[in-house]
Amino acid sequence: MDINIRNAVIHNISGNSQDQLRDTIIDAIQRGEEKLLPGLGVLFEVIWQNADEQEKNMMLGTLEQGLK
Known part of the structure; x- marks a missing residue:
C-alpha cells in the first residue's frame, strides 16, 4: 500500500480555520508522538x-x- 503523507495531511486540514490549524499544531507537539x-x-x-x-x-x- 502506497500512502502519500503530503496529500493525506493537506486533504485532512484543507479549509481549516487558523484556530483549527493552531489546535492541530499544538496537539501534535504536546502529544510528542x-x-x-x-x-x-x-x-x-x-x-x-x-x-x-x-x-x-x-x-x-x-x-x-x-537549537542553541
Whole structure:
C-alpha cells in the first residue's frame, strides 16, 4: 500500500480555520508522538513554500536560536 503523507495531511486540514490549524499544531507537539512528526513536516513545507525571503530568514533565525 502506497500512502502519500503530503496529500493525506493537506486533504485532512484543507479549509481549516487558523484556530483549527493552531489546535492541530499544538496537539501534535504536546502529544510528542513520533508518528505525528511527518504531518508537522508537511505543515512546515507549506509554510516555507508560501513564505517570501524575509519570512524565510525570520524562520531560519528563530530555528537557529531555538537549537542553541
